[in-house]
Amino acid sequence: MEEKFDVIIVGGGPSGLTAGYFLAKAGLNVVILERGNELGNKSMFGGRIYTHALEKNFPEYKKEAPIERWVRKERIVVMDDEKAFTAEFFADTAYKENSFTTYLTKFIQWLGSKAENEGALIATGVRVDSLIIKDGKVVGAKAGEDELYGDYIIIAEGANTLLLESSGLKRKTQPHEVAVGVKEVIRLDEETINNRFNIDSNEGVAAHFLGYASKGMIGGGFMYTMRNEVTLGVVVNLSEPSKAKVAVHDIAEEFRMHPYIKKLLDGGYMLEYSAHIIVEKGPLKENELYGDGYLVVGDAAGFELNTGFTVRGVDFAIESGKIAADAIIKAHERGKNDRTALSTYVKFLKDSFVLRELAAFKKAPKFLLNKRIYTAYPGLILDFLSTIYKVDGTPRRIYDSFKKAKKNKVSLITLIRDLLGAVRSL
Amino acid sequence: MIPIEKKISIEQRLSLLVFNVEKEPHIIVDTNRCKKCEQKPCVYVCPAELYKLENGEIIFNYEGCLECGSCRIVCPHDAIKWNYPRGGFGAHFRYG
Numbered sequence: 001m002e003e004k005f006d007v008i009i010v011g012g013g014p015s016g017l018t019a020g021y022f023l024a025k026a027g028l029n030v031v032i033l034e035r036g037n038e039l040g041n042k043s044m045f046g047g048r049i050y051t052h053a054l055e056k057n058f059p060e061y062k063k064e065a066p067i068e069r070w071v072r073k074e075r076i077v078v079m080d081d082e083k084a085f086t087a088e089f090f091a092d093t094a095y096k097e098n099s100f101t102t103y104l105t106k107f108i109q110w111l112g113s114k115a116e117n118e119g120a121l122i123a124t125g126v127r128v129d130s131l132i133i134k135d136g137k138v139v140g141a142k143a144g145e146d147e148l149y150g151d152y153i154i155i156a157e158g159a160n161t162l163l164l165e166s167s168g169l170k171r172k173t174q175p176h177e178v179a180v181g182v183k184e185v186i187r188l189d190e191e192t193i194n195n196r197f198n199i200d201s202n203e204g205v206a207a208h209f210l211g212y213a214s215k216g217m218i219g220g221g222f223m224y225t226m227r228n229e230v231t232l233g234v235v236v237n238l239s240e241p242s243k244a245k246v247a248v249h250d251i252a253e254e255f256r257m258h259p260y261i262k263k264l265l266d267g268g269y270m271l272e273y274s275a276h277i278i279v280e281k282g283p284l285k286e287n288e289l290y291g292d293g294y295l296v297v298g299d300a301a302g303f304e305l306n307t308g309f310t311v312r313g314v315d316f317a318i319e320s321g322k323i324a325a326d327a328i329i330k331a332h333e334r335g336k337n338d339r340t341a342l343s344t345y346v347k348f349l350k351d352s353f354v355l356r357e358l359a360a361f362k363k364a365p366k367f368l369l370n371k372r373i374y375t376a377y378p379g380l381i382l383d384f385l386s387t388i389y390k391v392d393g394t395p396r397r398i399y400d401s402f403k404k405a406k407k408n409k410v411s412l413i414t415l416i417r418d419l420l421g422a423v424r425s426l
Numbered sequence: 427m428i429p430i431e432k433k434i435s436i437e438q439r440l441s442l443l444v445f446n447v448e449k450e451p452h453i454i455v456d457t458n459r460c461k462k463c464e465q466k467p468c469v470y471v472c473p474a475e476l477y478k479l480e481n482g483e484i485i486f487n488y489e490g491c492l493e494c495g496s497c498r499i500v501c502p503h504d505a506i507k508w509n510y511p512r513g514g515f516g517a518h519f520r521y522g
Binding site: 035036037038040041042043044045103104105124125126127129143144159160162172173174175178180182184185186187229231236238241242243244245246247248249252253256257265266267268269270271272273274275276277 | 427428429430431433434436439440442443446465466467469470471472473474475492493494495496498499500508509510511512513514516517518519520521522
């Protein structure tokens with residue numbers, strides 16, 4: 001079979017579907033190729049979407065999208081094997097619709113139905129095996145025996161950049177550039193979740209964990225409240241487990257069995273266990289984001305941002321998908337699909353929050369590879385608090401407790417240097 | 427659904443997923459190359475525990491793969507020929 005389209009989109013996730021929606025809306029002939037037998041069933045994330053990109057591009061989302069709960073409480077939890085220190089941020093109205101929790105599977109199905117309504121063709125159960133490249137130009141995609149040709153190809157394959165790498169458009173991903181995340185979905189009931197997290201049925205909690213969750217390895221843990229479930233899991237940089245000789249599937253379990261978590265989830269049932277990789281190194285270089293006949297969007301382009309406080313991907317995916325559509329519509333009007341015509345993609349990205357924010361945090365990935373963030377500092381915080389909360393008649397002023405906690409972990413000079421590093425990169 | 431009060435083995439966790447298993451493996455491991463590998467990072471990173479060490483040798487089974495791609499990225503000896511399962515096959519997430 002051989003077919004010809006205006007645009008071929010490889011990957012039916014948030015970025016690919018957003019691009020497909022806007023391209024179809026503009027009247028272009030679009031096909032979206034998705035390897036899952038249904039949209040959304042190969043995609044996975046922790047559980048939260050920041051709304052600003054939806055507000056802009058799909059303002060109707062509030063009525064239509066599958067929202068589980070609106071995040072009203074942000075928690076940061078520092079843990080060791082038996083202690084936990086929690087900082088919680090709550091604002092009654094200011095951040096009311098800043099982000100919501102959801103399942104990516106369901107969210108993608110919603111986005112897919114919108115793209116389909118605009119006339120995009122979504123082909124599920126189709127694995128793209130290779131890109132068709134002629135004279136240095138990407139002209140199509142090969143799936144089994146089928147060859148599909150398009151004037152424009154959007155690569156929205158996700159964080160595991162198999163196609164880009166096998167086509168020589170990106171060098172091989174290195175272990176320290178990505179992390180693996182595993183997620184467990186725990187069914188409780190709505191009432192129990194409301195009571196244990198002290199929220200009402202529309203409100204949700206997002207929690208990030210530092211220390212024990214990743215067993216001191218570069219990474220952390222997460223927990224999000226859904227309507228009737230809680231999702232929780234761990235994220236670990238791929239350079240770490242073999243050095244520490246710790247298995248990822250074991251730490252997911254130990255995290256769930258930690259007394260702090262166990263009490264929150266008591267009586268729950270596991271519904272699902274899943275895994276996915278996450279980009280930690282930042283975006284592709286500008287000249288890797290586009291080329292003759294193609295653009296790269298979403299996770300495949302490295303558009304993910306972890307600042308420790310916020311972990312984001314879907315908002316970048318949606319915005320980059322919209323911008324890719326804009327760039328293609330413009331080039332299509334001029335009847336061009338070469339590298340120069342598509343360079344507007346990067347120009348538009350730079351004018352948007354996508355490359356503005358990622359550029360502002362360009363030092364963050366390297367800073368977050370500092371091991372002390374995951375071992376020495378969580379230990380210091382917990383030992384410090386254990387000492388100041390402990391009453392046993394020993395005369396200890398607060399600074400004495402700090403000195404005691406700091407001992408054998410980190411020198412004062414290193415600590416100050418790391419603090420400065422945090423200020424510069426985050 | 428599995429109650430969470432006790433530990434849940436990886437086999438039990440994987441049993442919660444719907445798999446449409448392909449006859450042909452989508453990942454092929456050249457275990458000859460694994461012999462010279464000291465770190466064996468695949469054993470530690472695979473979230474489905476599909477890489478096991480038996481008498482110092484790697485035993486691999488593709489059934490139960492969550493398709494994350496971690497093993498491909500960490501393998502220092504290019505011993506893993508990795509692809510996604512064919513369209514429609516593999517693991518299906520309902521709560522991804």
